[in-house]
Amino acid sequence: MKFTSPDPTFYPSARLAMEGPREELAYVVALAADGGGPSGIPDGLAVVDLDPTSAGYGTIVHWLSAPTAGDELHHFGWNACSSALCPYAPHPHLERRYLIIPGIRSSRIYVIDTKADPRRPEIVKRIEPEQLIRRTGYTRPHTVHCGPDGIYISALGDGKGDGPGGIFLLDHYSFEPLGRWEIDRGPQFFAYDFWWHINQDILISSEWGVPWMLEDGVLPEQLMKGAYGRALHVWDIRKRRHLQKLDLGEDQQMVLEVRPAHDPRKTYGFTGVVLSLKDLSSSVWLWHRDGDRWAIQKVIEIPAEPAPEEELPPLLKSFRAVPPLLTDLDLSLDDRFLYLSCWGTGELLQYDVTDPFHPKRVSGLRLGGIRRSAAHPSSPEKPLNGGCQMVEVSRDGKRVYLTNSLYRAWDEQFYPAGIRGWMALAHAEEEGLRWDEKFFVEFPATHRPHQIRLQGGDCSTDSFCFP
Amino acid sequence: MTRALPWAMAFGLGAFHGLNPAMGWLFAVALGYQEEKRRAIFEAIGALATGHCLAVGAAVILFWAAGAWLPSHWIAVGSAGLLVGFGLYWLLRPRHPRWVGMHVRLRELVLWAFLMATAHGAGLMLFPALGAASLCGQGGSRLPVGSALGMAAIHTIGYWAVALGMALIVFEKVGLSFLRKAWWNLDVLWGTALLLAAGTLLLYP
Numbered sequence: 001m002k003f004t005s006p007d008p009t010f011y012p013s014a015r016l017a018m019e020g021p022r023e024e025l026a027y028v029v030a031l032a033a034d035g036g037g038p039s040g041i042p043d044g045l046a047v048v049d050l051d052p053t054s055a056g057y058g059t060i061v062h063w064l065s066a067p068t069a070g071d072e073l074h075h076f077g078w079n080a081c082s083s084a085l086c087p088y089a090p091h092p093h094l095e096r097r098y099l100i101i102p103g104i105r106s107s108r109i110y111v112i113d114t115k116a117d118p119r120r121p122e123i124v125k126r127i128e129p130e131q132l133i134r135r136t137g138y139t140r141p142h143t144v145h146c147g148p149d150g151i152y153i154s155a156l157g158d159g160k161g162d163g164p165g166g167i168f169l170l171d172h173y174s175f176e177p178l179g180r181w182e183i184d185r186g187p188q189f190f191a192y193d194f195w196w197h198i199n200q201d202i203l204i205s206s207e208w209g210v211p212w213m214l215e216d217g218v219l220p221e222q223l224m225k226g227a228y229g230r231a232l233h234v235w236d237i238r239k240r241r242h243l244q245k246l247d248l249g250e251d252q253q254m255v256l257e258v259r260p261a262h263d264p265r266k267t268y269g270f271t272g273v274v275l276s277l278k279d280l281s282s283s284v285w286l287w288h289r290d291g292d293r294w295a296i297q298k299v300i301e302i303p304a305e306p307a308p309e310e311e312l313p314p315l316l317k318s319f320r321a322v323p324p325l326l327t328d329l330d331l332s333l334d335d336r337f338l339y340l341s342c343w344g345t346g347e348l349l350q351y352d353v354t355d356p357f358h359p360k361r362v363s364g365l366r367l368g369g370i371r372r373s374a375a376h377p378s379s380p381e382k383p384l385n386g387g388c389q390m391v392e393v394s395r396d397g398k399r400v401y402l403t404n405s406l407y408r409a410w411d412e413q414f415y416p417a418g419i420r421g422w423m424a425l426a427h428a429e430e431e432g433l434r435w436d437e438k439f440f441v442e443f444p445a446t447h448r449p450h451q452i453r454l455q456g457g458d459c460s461t462d463s464f465c466f467p
Numbered sequence: 468m469t470r471a472l473p474w475a476m477a478f479g480l481g482a483f484h485g486l487n488p489a490m491g492w493l494f495a496v497a498l499g500y501q502e503e504k505r506r507a508i509f510e511a512i513g514a515l516a517t518g519h520c521l522a523v524g525a526a527v528i529l530f531w532a533a534g535a536w537l538p539s540h541w542i543a544v545g546s547a548g549l550l551v552g553f554g555l556y557w558l559l560r561p562r563h564p565r566w567v568g569m570h571v572r573l574r575e576l577v578l579w580a581f582l583m584a585t586a587h588g589a590g591l592m593l594f595p596a597l598g599a600a601s602l603c604g605q606g607g608s609r610l611p612v613g614s615a616l617g618m619a620a621i622h623t624i625g626y627w628a629v630a631l632g633m634a635l636i637v638f639e640k641v642g643l644s645f646l647r648k649a650w651w652n653l654d655v656l657w658g659t660a661l662l663l664a665a666g667t668l669l670l671y672p
Contacts, residue, residue, distance in 0.1 A: 012643040087493035093652045201568035238568040
């Protein structure tokens, strides 16, 4: 720990974070393709070399195996980030050092130290599921956000695999679970992602479903009933109370990632809806402050692509279309570009959201996809499966990293042939997106990659209290 | 000369407290940026100085009142004990306060500064100065309450001047990158200062 200055990866503002050094390593969670059951193979954390001057550029340089099988590592985050500079609870001499990695199936949480050797991180602590349930009442931990006063983690359900899901806190120093975050949850029942407008003391959470609706795959009869999540929830962070429910409508199913503007003076953000029951389209919605309340409206719609029945997996045959399945989105630190990844069609879309109410499409690329199986330019003859899924943008906004697996049980439904894991890189240039031909990481057949975290922070980890 | 020394100490400690971003100036900078005007900084520092003054004033009154029915060496030892406790806490186990958020009214800032100063033992740090004032200022007799409060006031002026200066310099001149380069671990410095104050009390009770 340095005495005279904060961790150099803490930035007071998003603007300063964009001027920071280029990322050299990525940490990517990889789940065992068979769930670990039959083979006993555990999930892992891959360390990927991102330094173009290095001989190992675009390869996995280290593999950290989980000690037990069946965790389903999914989303994860840092113990501390730029929010440590927030003036009401400043702790600038914490370090961005530990990755907090929950198993979304096992409800076990690993704490991984990246400091001694960033290229060879090590597990230093485990929080067992029993302890998590006892302390918080929650299971299936998902999103990890480093808050100014502790580590916030969302969880999909309770000890019985039902709801409500919610948010719990980990202590910043000991990583012990402190308890359930909500004091008054109002009508909120489903959980998934969350983030905040830190200078407004507002937290926004989204809805996927409770564990029994998710863990054996998407349940078509539940989906047709519109039973999955369809709303955002607005919370008062200080009072930990529910303020408002933003209902997107009965056709909208599964409201996933939330991406508030990084500039703390702005009071809007974007969220993605996976599926419309009306026409299988995906959509992006903009929430924004409207007087004393919050409002939400649709700003982007991505249509489904018609397809012959024989080219579709059983789940989709009767619809004769490939839904785009917008499953992740990411906003550049200057709040200018929004990146959407459509796991069904394999499309990565770049929108200019300088005017958040009127996004303009700038460019798009394809990789994988249910029907197209679009190839990477590094080997144009080789069709790829899975599709653009988890997307992470570099701090300077110039590089967009992608992986292709969603969630094991759902992978099998949409890509029944089995997903071969890959990670790709697109450069965001003046004229739009372009694939990096030298960067294409093929994961071992035993594993599939999910979320990516960039060394020193990225566009979905840090929150800034200064503009 | 020696009469002025305790007052200089009180003022200097105020300046030291003002220098600590955790005591308020950083909050004022953030509010200045959030509202995009310099006026917000003046208002915030005013509110913060009020809260700080109340916290220090309360500690000073406590010290003064204790003098009415306790022998001075008991007060010295008791205060030193408190200082050591706070000092070790800030050296070994700094924790997150969770009293307010970012979206605050001015009276909440007053409360925040009051709680921050109290939790950091800011008022306690003044005890050696108070002890010294009653010794060399009043020739062994008890320090008048007016002087004790004057000490808190002088302390607050030091705090206010430095905090306002820091906030304005960062907001107007050097900008936010300053926070990345020069943010000392004041928890360590603070804990050390508390221990030094305890030592002073024990050596010169």
